[in-house]
Amino acid sequence: MSGKNQTMFFNNNPRIISGMSVVGKREGEGPLGKYFDEVVLDAKCGEKTFEKGEQQMFHKVILGAIEKANLTPHDIEVLLAGDLLNQLVSSSYVARELPVSYLGLYNACSTMTECLALGASLVDGGRFNKIACATGSHFATAERQYRYPLEYGCQRPPYSQWTATAAGCSILSSDGDGPAITHATLGRVVDYGINDLNNMGAAMAPAALDTLLAVLTDTGMDVSDFDAIFTGDLGRLGAEILRDLAREQGIKLGQSYSDCGEMLFVREQNCYCGGSGAGCSAAVLNSFILRKMNEGEYNRVLLLATGALMSPTTSYQGETIPCVSHGVILENVL
Amino acid sequence: MSEEWKSEGVIRRNDRYSKYVKAITPRTGMFTSMMKAFAIGGLTCLIGEGIGDIISLSFPDLSTDMVGAYTSMILVTVAILFTGLGFYDVIARHGGAGSFLPITGFANAMSSAALEFKSEGLIFGTSSKLFNVVGPVVVNGVVWSTLAGIIRYLIMLFTV
Numbered sequence: 441m442s443g444k445n446q447t448m449f450f451n452n453n454p455r456i457i458s459g460m461s462v463v464g465k466r467e468g469e470g471p472l473g474k475y476f477d478e479v480v481l482d483a484k485c486g487e488k489t490f491e492k493g494e495q496q497m498f499h500k501v502i503l504g505a506i507e508k509a510n511l512t513p514h515d516i517e518v519l520l521a522g523d524l525l526n527q528l529v530s531s532s533y534v535a536r537e538l539p540v541s542y543l544g545l546y547n548a549c550s551t552m553t554e555c556l557a558l559g560a561s562l563v564d565g566g567r568f569n570k571i572a573c574a575t576g577s578h579f580a581t582a583e584r585q586y587r588y589p590l591e592y593g594c595q596r597p598p599y600s601q602w603t604a605t606a607a608g609c610s611i612l613s614s615d616g617d618g619p620a621i622t623h624a625t626l627g628r629v630v631d632y633g634i635n636d637l638n639n640m641g642a643a644m645a646p647a648a649l650d651t652l653l654a655v656l657t658d659t660g661m662d663v664s665d666f667d668a669i670f671t672g673d674l675g676r677l678g679a680e681i682l683r684d685l686a687r688e689q690g691i692k693l694g695q696s697y698s699d700c701g702e703m704l705f706v707r708e709q710n711c712y713c714g715g716s717g718a719g720c721s722a723a724v725l726n727s728f729i730l731r732k733m734n735e736g737e738y739n740r741v742l743l744l745a746t747g748a749l750m751s752p753t754t755s756y757q758g759e760t761i762p763c764v765s766h767g768v769i770l771e772n773v774l
Numbered sequence: 775m776s777e778e779w780k781s782e783g784v785i786r787r788n789d790r791y792s793k794y795v796k797a798i799t800p801r802t803g804m805f806t807s808m809m810k811a812f813a814i815g816g817l818t819c820l821i822g823e824g825i826g827d828i829i830s831l832s833f834p835d836l837s838t839d840m841v842g843a844y845t846s847m848i849l850v851t852v853a854i855l856f857t858g859l860g861f862y863d864v865i866a867r868h869g870g871a872g873s874f875l876p877i878t879g880f881a882n883a884m885s886s887a888a889l890e891f892k893s894e895g896l897i898f899g900t901s902s903k904l905f906n907v908v909g910p911v912v913v914n915g916v917v918w919s920t921l922a923g924i925i926r927y928l929i930m931l932f933t934v
Binding site (some may be wrong): 490584592593596599646680681684 | 787788789791792794795798799800801802807857858860862863865866867869870873874879882883885886887889890891893906907
């Protein structure tokens with residue numbers, strides 16, 4: 441929290457008029473499996489490489505969301521998209537096949553809420569009225585970029601996380617039905633000096649706290665004003681840390697708080713502390729959260745996606761992990 | 775850069791946080807890990823000894839060195855096969871040091887890199903990334919054995 445106002449208030453109701461999620465096999469077998477629109481069983485989606493497979497998944501999710509909104513790609517004005525790969529290849533290669541303006545965004549795993557915040561402000565300002573926000577990640581492509589070859593036998597500590605093979609896309613517009621984005625809080629980069637690449641949850645939890653405090657101060661709302669609060673991919677350990685950090689600030693995150701990464705897998709799936717990746721919060725938002733909001737079970741939801749902004753190079757050079765979290769408030773309004 | 779970032783207060787906050795994180799982060803059980811590594815590493819060696827015995831019984835004329843070489847070749851081939859079939863990493867997840875210390879671990883590291891980077895072509899993919907994981911092992915192997923050789927030479931020089 442910076443003492444400055446970090447929150448945008450939207451008065452013209454930019455809404456999520458449709459959402460689509462596509463996930464991999466392991467994610468489909470998890471507890472949220474039945475909420476996802478599509479589960480791809482082949483990690484390469486029938487393509488030759490994992491990178492192409494990720495693009496295929498990305499393509500599917502964007503076209504699917506557009507179709508669900510009863511639109512065609514020609515109706516969409518801007519695509520805001522991001523992924524985890526260097527030079528944002530997945531997003532950009534998919535964008536070359538679409539007749540839309542394109543902004544590639546990178547905030548690691550918090551990219552989805554970054555896209556939503558920017559998309560909502562474009563719609564709210566009346567500049568554009570049909571915007572697609574999409575992010576995705578793929579276990580195999582992230583693994584080769586950030587860690588080791590897939591078949592290399594190495595042990596991971598129990599607190600590490602599993603990059604989710606998942607993608608999600610939301611279509612924003614001020615006409616149509618669906619939950620409105622009422623506020624978006626742009627996070628600051630926070631670094632509490634964690635340098636263990638496997639302990640992303642611990643690195644990102646302070647960023648989530650910082651943005652949570654900013655949301656509460658700027659909007660004057662209280663934790664109890666939300667039906668649910670979700671963080672992006674802190675994992676089981678990170679979520680526990682966030683609860684502790686919040687308690688220290690006098691905020692009790694009770695039953696209404698969950699973490700998308702933690703929800704994605706059960707312990708028996710050998711995914712350590714849970715899922716992570718840019719597609720993690722995107723897929724959960726566009727399946728579980730959106731469905732629960734459309735069914736009326738949730739009326740006001742805070743989504744705080746969190747991202748760790750390091751690269752393997754900076755980590756090997758001994759740098760700590762800077763993290764950021766952007767928050768959006770979704771609300772069922774008339 | 776502003777002074778606020780890396781001020782004394784921030785350093786104190788970070789110290790406090792890292793102590794807290796250290797306390798709350800679950801660790802791998804040392805005893806179970808060691809037992810598993812012992813079992814899987816030991817089993818690998820036992821199988822190796824078995825293969826060696828079978829070879830020397832089948833071909834009594836072979837020298838001990840040759841038996842050793844054939845045994846290593848068989849173990850390496852099996853490890854590469856397991857890597858390609860996709861279950862070496864599952865064994866290694868349990869085996870830890872027990873599965874990467876023996877020669878099979880080296881075979882796995884090289885073949886997994888070869889498989890992984892095949893998609894970038896034979897030159898820029900497989901060839902240039904083949905030693906991606908095992909590079910440090912090779913470099914350190916050469917450097918430290920050279921050093922050991924020099925030390926041994928010096929000792930011999932003064933004692934003999």
